[in-house]
Structure formats: C-alpha cells, structure tokens
Amino acid sequence: MKKFFCIFLCLALIFCSTAVSIQAEEESPAYEWDGHPLIFIQGYSGPKLIRDRGLETEEQVWTFDPLDVTGKVITYLPDIVSSVIDYANGDKEPFVECFRNFTAEWLDNISMNPDGKSKYNISSYPYYLDEANVEYINEEQNGKYLPMTEGEFIEDLSRTIPENRIYIFNTDWRRSHLDNCKHLMQFIDEVLETTGSEKVDLYGMSHGGQLVATYLYYHGTEGKVDNAVMNSPAIGGTSLVMELLGDDPVAFDLNELLRFGGVMLHTELDLRWLGDMLPAELLNSLLKTAFNEVLLPYAIHFGSIWDLMDTETYTKLRDVYLDPVENAEIIAKADEMHYECMPNMSEGLKKAQEAGVSISILANYGSHIGTGKKVDSDFIIDTLNTSGATPAPFGERFAKDYTQLGTVCTDPAHNHVSPTRTIDASTCFLPENTWFNYEQYHTQTWWDVYTRGLLLKLVLTDDIKDIYSDPEYPQFEIAQSPLDGVYASFNGNQPSGFYSPSSDTITLRNLSRTAIEIQSVKINGKAMETDGKVKLDSDETFNISYKPEDKEFIAVEIRYISKGLFVSSDPYSRTIYFSGIR
Numbered sequence: 001m002k003k004f005f006c007i008f009l010c011l012a013l014i015f016c017s018t019a020v021s022i023q024a025e026e027e028s029p030a031y032e033w034d035g036h037p038l039i040f041i042q043g044y045s046g047p048k049l050i051r052d053r054g055l056e057t058e059e060q061v062w063t064f065d066p067l068d069v070t071g072k073v074i075t076y077l078p079d080i081v082s083s084v085i086d087y088a089n090g091d092k093e094p095f096v097e098c099f100r101n102f103t104a105e106w107l108d109n110i111s112m113n114p115d116g117k118s119k120y121n122i123s124s125y126p127y128y129l130d131e132a133n134v135e136y137i138n139e140e141q142n143g144k145y146l147p148m149t150e151g152e153f154i155e156d157l158s159r160t161i162p163e164n165r166i167y168i169f170n171t172d173w174r175r176s177h178l179d180n181c182k183h184l185m186q187f188i189d190e191v192l193e194t195t196g197s198e199k200v201d202l203y204g205m206s207h208g209g210q211l212v213a214t215y216l217y218y219h220g221t222e223g224k225v226d227n228a229v230m231n232s233p234a235i236g237g238t239s240l241v242m243e244l245l246g247d248d249p250v251a252f253d254l255n256e257l258l259r260f261g262g263v264m265l266h267t268e269l270d271l272r273w274l275g276d277m278l279p280a281e282l283l284n285s286l287l288k289t290a291f292n293e294v295l296l297p298y299a300i301h302f303g304s305i306w307d308l309m310d311t312e313t314y315t316k317l318r319d320v321y322l323d324p325v326e327n328a329e330i331i332a333k334a335d336e337m338h339y340e341c342m343p344n345m346s347e348g349l350k351k352a353q354e355a356g357v358s359i360s361i362l363a364n365y366g367s368h369i370g371t372g373k374k375v376d377s378d379f380i381i382d383t384l385n386t387s388g389a390t391p392a393p394f395g396e397r398f399a400k401d402y403t404q405l406g407t408v409c410t411d412p413a414h415n416h417v418s419p420t421r422t423i424d425a426s427t428c429f430l431p432e433n434t435w436f437n438y439e440q441y442h443t444q445t446w447w448d449v450y451t452r453g454l455l456l457k458l459v460l461t462d463d464i465k466d467i468y469s470d471p472e473y474p475q476f477e478i479a480q481s482p483l484d485g486v487y488a489s490f491n492g493n494q495p496s497g498f499y500s501p502s503s504d505t506i507t508l509r510n511l512s513r514t515a516i517e518i519q520s521v522k523i524n525g526k527a528m529e530t531d532g533k534v535k536l537d538s539d540e541t542f543n544i545s546y547k548p549e550d551k552e553f554i555a556v557e558i559r560y561i562s563k564g565l566f567v568s569s570d571p572y573s574r575t576i577y578f579s580g581i582r
C-alpha cells in the first residue's frame with residue numbers, strides 16, 4: 001500500500017515539475033541562416049524500416065507500434081511469468097523458447113542474409129527527399145518520423161533554418177557504414193541539386209555521428225560540406241556492443257538505468273526505490289541469455305554491429321562468429337572499416353578540415369558503460385571511441401606530474417588535460433575541435449544548457465572555429481541538466497573546472513527545476529560551513545569561501561535533497577573537481 005501511495009505522489013510530482021518546466025524553459029536563440037540545408041542523421045536503429053514499400057503487402061517492420069507490443073505482451077504474459085520462474089529456479093530453456101517465439105516474426109522481418117544483404121525487400125522511411133524534410137514530416141506526418149530524443153533540438157534549429165531545408169536522413173541502419181556512406185553521398189547530391197545550395201551542413205548523433213566521420217574520411221575533400229557536427233559519435237565503436245557479444249556477464253545498474261531514462265524523458269523523478277526493488281542480477285542474466293541465445297544469430301549478419309566495436313575486439317570476434325566463405329562480404333566491409341578507415345580517422349578528418357569543412361565533435365565523460373564495464377563513457381559510448389582522447393583507468397586519475405601525451409596536438413602551450421585529471425584530449429582525432437562534458441549522459445543534448453547552446457552555435461554559425469573561440473564554450477564543461485542537481489564554479493575569469501591565483505570563492509547553483517536543500521559540502525573530505533541546512537530555489541546560488549593552495553587538486557562533494565511540493569527525495573551526492581590554471 002505504501003508503494004502505491006508513493007507512486008501516486010511521484011506522479012503528482014511529475015505533473016508539478018512539468019508545470020514548472022513549461023514556465024522556466026527558455027527559447028533558444030535564432031541566428032542568421034547562411035543558406036545551407038541541414039542534414040540530420042539519426043542514431044542507431046532510429047530510422048523506420050518498411051517491407052515491400054509501394055506493394056500491396058507493404059508493412060512497417062521497424063520500429064514497433066506500442067499497442068502491438070502491449071497486445072503481444074498480454075498474450076504471452078502467462079508464458080513469460082512461468083518461464084521466468086523456471087529461469088530463477090535454474091531451468092533456462094522455457095525462457096529461451098518463450099523469448100524466441102515472442103520475437104520470431106519481428107526478427108525474421110529484419111533479418112539479413114549471411115552476405116550482409118537484407119533477406120526481404122526493405123527500405124528505410126522516409127526515403128525520398130520530398131518526404132524527408134521536416135516541414136513535410138511535421139505537416140503530413142504529424143512529426144511522426146522525427147528522431148525521438150532530438151525532436152526538441154530540431155525545433156530549436158528550425159528557428160533559424162526553414163523547416164523545408166532541414167532533412168532527416170534515414171538509412172538502413174542494419175548495414176555497414178560503407179553501404180550507408182554511398183546512400184548519404186547520393187542524398188547529399190540530391191539535396192544540393194534540389195535546393196541549389198553549394199554546400200550542406202551535417203549533424204550526426206551517436207551511430208549517425210560515426211556515419212558522418214566515415215563520410216568525411218572518404219569524401220570530406222569533395223567540397224560539399226560546410227559544418228559537420230558530431231554529437232557523441234561512435235567513431236571507434238562502443239563497449240556496450242562488445243560487452244553484449246562477448247562472453248562476460250553484463251551488469252546493468254538499474255538505478256543508473258532509471259536515471260538515464262529520466263534524462264531521456266526529462267523528468268527529475270526519484271525512482272531509486274524502484275531500482276532497489278527489482279531483482280538486478282536476475283534481469284541482467286535474462287538479458288544476456290536472451291541476447292546470446294536468440295538475438296546473436298541475427299545480429300552477426302548486421303554489418304553495422306561489426307562497425308560498432310573497436311578493432312581488437314572485431315578481430316577476435318570475427319574469427320569466432322564469421323565464416324570466411326559464407327560471410328565474405330560482411331568481412332570485407334568490416335575489414336575495410338577497421339584496418340583502413342578507423343585507424344586513420346585523425347588524418348582523414350584533418351584532410352577534410354584542410355579542404356574547408358568545419359568539423360566539431362562533442363564527447364562526454366565521467367560515467368561507466370551501461371553494461372557495467374569500467375571505462376569512461378556517457379553510459380552508451382566510450383569517451384575514447386567518441387573522441388580519440390586518452391582516459392585514465394576508470395576510477396583513477398592522472399598523477400600530479402602527468403604530462404599530456406601530445407600525439408596529435410604537439411603545441412606545448414596547450415593544456416588538454418581535463419580538470420578532473422581523467423581525460424587527455426591531446427590524443428583526440430581533432431584536439432582543437434573536440435568538447436567534453438563531465439557526467440553528461442548520451443541523449444542529454446537538449447536538456448543540458450551548455451550542449452544545447454554549443455551545438456546550435458556550431459551547426460548554425462561559423463563563429464566557433466575551435467575550443468578557444470568562445471569563452472562560453474571551453475573544451476571542458478560540467479553537465480547541467482536539471483537532473484544533475486548542482487553546479488559549482490570558482491570566481492575569477494577561467495574556464496569551468498579550473499581556478500586561478502585570484503580565486504577564493506566557490507559558487508554553488510541549483511540546476512534543478514525544484515528547490516533543493518544542501519545538507520553538506522565537503523572540500524577534499526573536510527566539511528565546510530553551510531549555516532546548517534541551505535535551501536536553494538531553482539537557479540539560486542550559494543557562496544563558500546575557499547582559497548586553493550598552489551596547484552591543489554580540489555574535490556567538492558555536495559550532498560543535497562530535492563524538495564518537491566509533496567515529498568523530498570533521498571539524498572543525492574555530486575562531486576565536482578577543480579584544477580589550477582597552468
């Protein structure tokens with residue numbers, strides 16, 4: 001009964017916080033449009049897939065109608081419940097059988113042959129130019145084909161670019177990027193011809209960012225692209241895919257998964273009680289079994305799966321799962337990606353830059369990978385694979401006397417080490433054109449003021465040439481969505497996460513849309529005076545006097561609770577790190 005009461009209160013809280021957000025949301029700025037159409041490239045599995053388009057048997061086979069899924073779950077519910085009980089008692093077979101039957105039709109529809117070509121006549125949708133622009137999608141399709149997590153960002157972009165000049169590029173995400181690249185080339189040519197523009201701008205998210213990088217590697221010198229912006233691109237793959245395909249068990253942390261979901265849904269709801277209630281070990285085991293026993297035989301024929309891992313893992317798993325004769329086409333494309341494109345990405349992107357393309361990469365860091373692997377990431381993609389930066393071993397920091405590796409940026413006057421002392425950006429594909437956001441989750445784009453502002457400016461203007469162009473957007477920043485709770489910065493004029501010799505005050509700011517109560521602040525483990533408890537309304541600040549010692553590394557740990565209208569959350573804790581300006 002208590003739980004139901006709790007759910008009721010939580011729902012009430014959602015409605016209240018939504019009301020607050022409607023009032024507080026600021027409109028993004030509009031810029032002067034430079035006339036370039038924008039091509040927006042979605043993340044993995046975003047684009048819909050249609051079987052037999054134009055024929056009588058036409059059917060959408062990806063993604064699924066939630067009502068269909070719900071109906072199927074209800075039909076299968078008795079089987080699901082009994083097979084999970086069997087599973088918990090040590091008998092895995094009924095669950096595998098149940099999951100296989102449950103997904104059989106869906107998986108068959110999107111399956112690929114051993115040569116990496118589609119088993120059925122499948123096309124991505126929208127496919128043709130006139131049905132892929134945002135004006136058409138909004139007017140004719142009620143916005144139905146806009147990317148789920150980036151819809152608001154497209155709305156922001158349309159304050160500057162006319163909606164009929166923003167194109168959503170949909171491609172068959174099951175294929176290798178070598179195939180997708182040809183499709184993108186053709187699409188860019190069609191956009192240029194239709195709009196009469198000389199160049200396009202490209203924006204790619206995640207897997208779409210990997211496609212932008214691949215396109216620039218092969219075609220970046222052809223003079224068709226002005227600005228190319230990649231948001232957490234999977235350039236070197238992601239440990240998430242490698243973990244699912246590998247032998248080790250996965251260890252999703254349910255509370256962190258719920259928090260990640262909260263970011264996607266833009267809610268600050270505290271659902272940790274739910275995560276604590278769920279049987280994490282059983283769910284992780286069910287997921288791994290379902291993947292290995294049922295999904296894997298399909299996944300290995302998707303060219304995209306092999307693009308989404310690092311070269312070492314690819315070489316190892318290729319020899320386990322792919323047959324040199326039967327899967328020769330898949331292997332040839334993946335080999336090309338791993339032994340030609342990926343290892344030479346930095347040089348390829350630089351050539352594109354020299355040919356006039358303005359390239360920007362946004363990377364995130366500070367979280368482990370969702371499957372539990374301790375590597376620096378934004379929960380979905382490794383920071384290393386996104387940016388080429390060198391991370392410290394997860395949970396550790398570079399030593400005090402660490403010198404940046406300087407393999408790509410060789411300028412001794414540059415400091416590319418993050419204030420957390422966990423990221424060395426001097427080894428990035430493009431050290432001067434890569435930005436990092438600490439503790440930002442994948443897909444948090446629009447909800448984070450820094451990322452949202454930076455991305456808009458990068459896509460829509462030519463004002464930002466590199467990480468030094470705009471003091472508002474330094475190379476390293478700290479995530480600032482409402483769910484991140486508190487922000488901290490030193491006084492004095494220096495980039496986020498750094499202090500200068502004149503700094504003597506730390507300002508805490510409430511990022512949440514509701515009031516928070518700061519329970520304690522510790523600096524390098526020492527409790528600071530906060531007048532007992534400090535209540536901060538949304539956006540309100542609070543100062544703490546602190547004079548850093550010479551070259552001191554500072555950890556500010558803030559413990560707070562979120563004060564809703566009816567209930568308060570359990571305590572949250574955020575630690576923000578500072579280094580001295582060199």
Ligand SMILES: [Zn+2]
Binds near residue numbers: 409410411414416432
């Ligand atoms: Zn540099």
